[in-house]
Amino acid sequence: MAFQPGEGNAMEVDTIVAVATPPGRGALALLRLSGPGAFEVLARVAPELARPPSPRRAVLTSLVDPDDGALLDRGLVTCFPAPASYTGEDVAEVSVHGGPLLVAMVESALVSAGARSAEPGEFTRRAVLHGKLDLVRAEAVADLIDADSPALHRAALHQMEGGLSHRLAGLREEVLELEALVMHHVDFPDEDDPPVSVDRVVEGAREVESRLGRLLETAPEGELLREGAVAVLAGRPNAGKSSLYNALIGEERAIVTPVPGTTRDALEARVSLGGYPFRLVDTAGLREGAGDIERLGIEVARRYLAGADLVLLCLPVDEEWGPGEEAFLEERGDTGSIGAPVLLVRTCADRNPGPRDGADRSAPRREEPGSDRSDGGPRVGGALRVSVKTGEGLARLRETAAALVYQGLVTSRTDAPLLTRRRQREGVARAHAEVRAFSRALEMAIPAEAAVSHLKEAEGALEELLGVITTDDVLDRVFRRFCIGK
């Protein structure tokens, strides 16, 4: 990416304002100002405030319209002089009562007083520009705000605290060390130290390569955590899929954001199951005109299942295993279109009270999908009985779903840093490929001083990730998805 100093929607150093709390009625709302004129702007709206305001102390004061001096509200004002603030600029926070009209009036008063409405992510962007955050941590801030499952929250917090940044910075150091080793070898042919052997360099490169590789392996999981695992409800018509869908999202309504399906015949909702994020997909539309029961499983597979992380195959307890289910199971595995584990769910358990542990002894005698996993997924005969009426088995279903997708992955074991975004994965993948190319080049007898150009590229990739080298373009990419006020 070329550096383009001549263009780009570069940030201007004016003072920005935004409401930091969500829109709508609330007890309180918080507005934030940042920029070199933050305290001057504030003084016009809060004329009683001492000048200069005492740093980092909340002060109760009157807030007025600077145009006519009319009182708007009494609010708490806290000032954070640069550079000890979130953005690294002068920052003021104003807490007011949370009525939508009142908040709008205060915001407009601040704009009248000289501030400009912030763009999404502009506060964090300024923090990055002032060196308060690196890009990876800034992304973690966004993840933290978006976190709708404890697992993503944990990963984002760790990343914001610098876990991933430290790891990336450490890897960059190691690549630099390698380069230094090569250059030492070139620069000091006659010095006292014995020359650095190529073996030592190759060994070092392998070490860095494998570290980068291990970090790269966390990307599917990190992205899964951020995006949510796709769990598809499948099964014959009237198998209880939609009831189960509603039950699963309904019980979690407090933290569920229903998203309209991206395809007309699927409903999708974000839901946290067992503490982990899922995108639950109901294939309800297939009921219409899908009379041909033989093709049921295959139809579903074609459309959704290829990208699923988990399939919940529903069958009421009082119905027989049929050719539809059979055909469906044949799509599993390496040869079929379904790569994800399939969990057999016996719905409507209230129609036929069964064993208390929820296991269904009447399930077909066949190996359960996913039994080749060594991660504790259900085995033969391990289908789950659930009832949306009595609530039987729902808790167990959630735990099992979480375990099937997330168990055995890194986060469930350790606090290791995760790559949670495509940008991060691509950057680390580039560094990984370059370090590998470096070792390969040495093995092919290409001189180290030429091959070292791969290390330079690897450094560049890591530096771009961290924002050590940054262009307007990268910044824009990172901040595009921020909410206003951050």
Next chain:
Amino acid sequence: MGQREDGMETGGNRYDVIVIGGGHAGSEAGSAAARMGARTLLITPDLDRIGQMSCNPAIGGVAKGVVAREVDALGGVMGRATDASRIHFRMLNQSRGPAVWGPRAQCDRGLYARAVRRILDGVDGLDLLQGLVVALELDGERVGGVRTREGEVFRARAVVVTAGTFLRGRIHRGGDDPVAAGREGEPPAVELAQALEARGLEMGRFKTGTPPRIDGRTVDYSRVELQESHPEDFRFSAYGRETLPEQRVCWITWTGEELREIVERNLERSAVYGGALAGKGPRYCPSIEDKIVRFPNNPRHQIFLEPEGLHSQELYVNGLSTSLPPEVQRAFLRSVPGLERSRITRLGYAIEYDYFPPHQLRHSLELRVIPGLFFAGQINGTTGYEEAAGQGIVAGINAACAAQGREPVTFERDEAYLGVLIDDLVTRGVDEPYRLFTSRAEFRLLLRQDNAVERLGPRARSLGLLAEWQEEALEERRERRERILGWLADTVVRPEEVNARLGELESTPLSQPVRVLELLRRPELSPEKLLRDLEVGGGVVPFDVTGDVAGAVGVEVRYAGYVQRERERAERLREKAAFRLGEELPYMDFETISYEARSKLEKVLPENLAQAGRIPGVSPADLQNLVLEVRRWKRSGSPQQKKARDAEASSSALPVPRLP
């Protein structure tokens, strides 16, 4: 016409360029300025010491050898003088790739100095004068000339100072009182240092050292290792064919435990460690005291015994630079295998001297505060003959440009080690004597010793730095290069012609005919290994496969992918360099930039964004904000106007419009 106060006409004392000093920097500066057509005067305290090698009698090495060849490519003195005086040659780094080979020559000191004098005497428009400059003459802000100790004034529009270690130089040898000296046996330049200091320039103190020299007849050669000269008919100069003198051998020996004990026991008697000497010394060319202190676990250190010349029995004991007292020098020498009965002919010493932190310079090596005044060499905080010569030639070129009203000439980092050297000095500054390394260059594959003349020759020609015979040599080389490339691209080699050779070189045999160029892409094959005496298409290869040109072509063919990558990286850097930063920028007003970065920027005054990014303490975030600040500043005109407008905007209580 200038007139002296006493009314004497000074027309004969009028030059375009005056160069103070006749060392490696001075002789290049004088020769370059004169070749550019400037009437040039070179003043030095002792004309018999022009081109003196005051430290070790060697030119070149890794990175340094490339600079020597770049100076030559610009029509300089160093390459030819080295060819005319070298009595021992090694191509360093031959176990590495050809891109980082470093030619290094041991020279006969006397022959070297004589060659320099001969070359300078052959330059039209260059006058030499023995004299000690004590003051600068000024024309207002500009430099106007120099005054010698005898009170004579010489006027010029540009002056180059290449004072080496002479500015308030003091020689230390153990606990004795230091001796004021510019070099062994020569007085220092005190008045000039004072005169420069009086102009308000920032100064610092550095030190460097030399080892003792010994009588070669007192060495037991059965106890030292022989090092033969490499047999290559290598020439530093791409243009001329100086006659090589006969070649000599060198010897290698090692320090041991006893030497370590002697040095440790006497550390407090060393001028450096005893505290008598405050200046900072080079980390990369350390004294034996430094080596013992800093590498306590290293059981031995390598020592080269280098002949001082063809007609001298003296040996230079490379690796034992020291400021210990005479009796300690004698004692530790005698602990070294082969030197048990050695007799010292000249004692080692440390010298400290004034230098001027080079952030005060522009990339043309002109001082910012005194237009027309140029500095080159150790005065800028560097160490090494090649570093000095490289700066000398750039300063000489630019002094001529300044005198003739031409635009300054500078070199980019992807163009020459000269560019790396000067850019490092000006934008990063020095905190110890600066030496070049390949690791200082980002574009090592582009900056090779074998292509120095391809890189810089055309520029030298257009600047007028080359004599007619050098231009002819340049043209001949270009044609040779095209012939070789054409032959490699057009000639098809059959398996039966080449498979035996490939077998010898452990390279996969061919199964069908290919073009030679394709075959040469294999990293294990160089033109020399593959093509020497090889019959292809019924004839032998029609060019010298061992030559520079074939070597350069080979590197470019074999590492084409890597060379291309470097070119792309260099291009990205140039995009940044295209964002100019004027010297008038009010950096301290740019409040979105960290205070540290602002003060560094104000101190260095980078010419463009790429340079700004290389200043230590300027972060990428600062750089981003700098772009914004500069754009805004340009839109809003002077800072005064901007402030006035800001005040107006804030008093009107209207929303500040967002600038487009």
